[in-house]
Amino acid sequence: GDSVTQMxxxxxxxxxxxxxxxxxxxxxxxxxxxxxxQYPGEGLQxxxxxxxADDKGSNKGFEATYRKETTSFHLEKGSVQVSDSAVYFxxxxxxxxxxxxxxxGTGTRLTIIP
Amino acid sequence: xxxxxxxxxxxxxxRGQQVTLRCSSQSxxxxxxWYQQALxxxxxxxxxxxxxxxxxxxxxxxxxxxxxxxxxxxxLNVNALELDDSALYLCASSxxxxxxxxxxxxxxxxxxxxxx
Numbered sequence: 001g002d003s004v005t006q007m008x009x010x011x012x013x014x015x016x017x018x019x020x021x022x023x024x025x026x027x028x029x030x031x032x033x034x035x036x037x038q039y040p041g042e043g044l045q046x047x048x049x050x051x052x053a054d055d056k057g058s059n060k061g062f063e064a065t066y067r068k069e070t071t072s073f074h075l076e077k078g079s080v081q082v083s084d085s086a087v088y089f090x091x092x093x094x095x096x097x098x099x100x101x102x103x104x105g106t107g108t109r110l111t112i113i114p
Numbered sequence: 115x116x117x118x119x120x121x122x123x124x125x126x127x128x129r130g131q132q133v134t135l136r137c138s139s140q141s142x143x144x145x146x147x148w149y150q151q152a153l154x155x156x157x158x159x160x161x162x163x164x165x166x167x168x169x170x171x172x173x174x175x176x177x178x179x180x181x182x183x184x185x186x187x188x189x190l191n192v193n194a195l196e197l198d199d200s201a202l203y204l205c206a207s208s209x210x211x212x213x214x215x216x217x218x219x220x221x222x223x224x225x226x227x228x229x230x
Contacts, residue, residue, distance in 0.1 A: 004156075036221075043118075043204060043221040044157070089156050100208070100216040101147065101170055104156030 002027045006090050006105030013080055014113050021075040021108045023064075023090035031092040033057075033066050033073040034102070038087045047075075047088070082112045118207050118222035126228045127195050135190040135225045137205030145169070145210045146188040147219065148180060151202040163188055164210055192227075200229045 007022040025031065032051045036044040048057030053068035062077045073090060090105040119138045127133050139146050145164045149157035159172035163182035177193040186207070192199055206219040 006156075041223070043223040044206075045221070046218055049218075091156075100145075100210075100219075101159040101162060101172065102149075102157070102206075102219065103159070106154070106156045 002031070002092060002094050002103045004090050004092055004103055004105035006108050009087075009107070010109040010111060012111045012113060015082055016079045017112075019075070019077040019080045019084075019110070021088055021090075021110070023073045023075065023105060025071050025073065025090070025092050027071075027092055027094050029094045031094045033064070034091040034093070035062070035064055035073070035075050036089040036091055036104075038089065038107070040086070044089065080110075080112050082114055085110055085112045118205055118220050120203075120205050120222035120225050122225060123223070124226045124228075126230060129195055129197060129229055131195050132191065132193045133195060133227060135192075135203050135205075135227070137188045137190070137207075137222060139186045139188070139205075139207030140220050143207035143209050143217075143220070144186050145208045145216060146182055146186065147206045147208070148188070148190045149204040149206065150174070151204055151224070152198075153201070157204055160190070195229045197229050200227060202226050 003026045034049045035047040037047045048059040050057040050066035056065045064075045087107045089107045091102045121136045147162040148160040151157040161171040162169045166182045179191045181189045202224040204224045205222045208216040208219040210216045
């Protein structure tokens with residue numbers, strides 16, 4: 001079945017550091033890929049997405065490129081801020097099922113220190 | 115445009131009891147999905163409702179059941195609660211147009227269920 005493997009956390013960085021959170025996936029079809037963010041006490045918010053190979057999703061300075069050859073969708077940001085502290089989830093949706101269920105990784109907790 | 119709202123926000127139940135969680139979908143959305151997020155884990159798909167019928171189910175036992183109402187709101191019912199059912203339960207709504215893919219899913223803030 002479908003699965004998502006994320007870089008283990010927690011990750012602690014200083015403000016303005018470069019961020020990479022690794023994500024790889026296994027899927028039978030041609031999934032869409034997502035990064036969701038969960039701030040303390042809140043639900044999930046979609047950060048960015050990519051629906052086909054070589055697509056790059058971007059939002060709020062975060063980027064991720066859909067790499068079919070390496071089955072990866074790594075999240076990057078050039079200069080992190082304290083406000084980026086949250087839990088980040090990589091997810092996929094295999095549209096072939098028709099019900100569009102999301103399969104999530106276990107999440108990576110990111111803490112940014114001033 | 116109202117977002118996805120869930121109630122209650124927190125709940126404590128005793129093992130063996132039954133619980134009902136509620137979700138109001140975002141305005142204009144017709145599909146509701148439920149997820150279970152155990153502490154320190156990613157959300158796990160429970161099931162999805164579309165046109166008041168279950169439209170896909172994850173690896174959860176039959177004691178997890180649901181309903182969708184004509185206004186597209188939804189309920190998640192869990193019978194015979196077990197300690198391992200303690201988790202954050204998330205509801206997500208989206209718009210399904212015919213046979214095409216759903217629009218982006220918007221999540222509620224969740225219901226924190228504790229089973230003692």
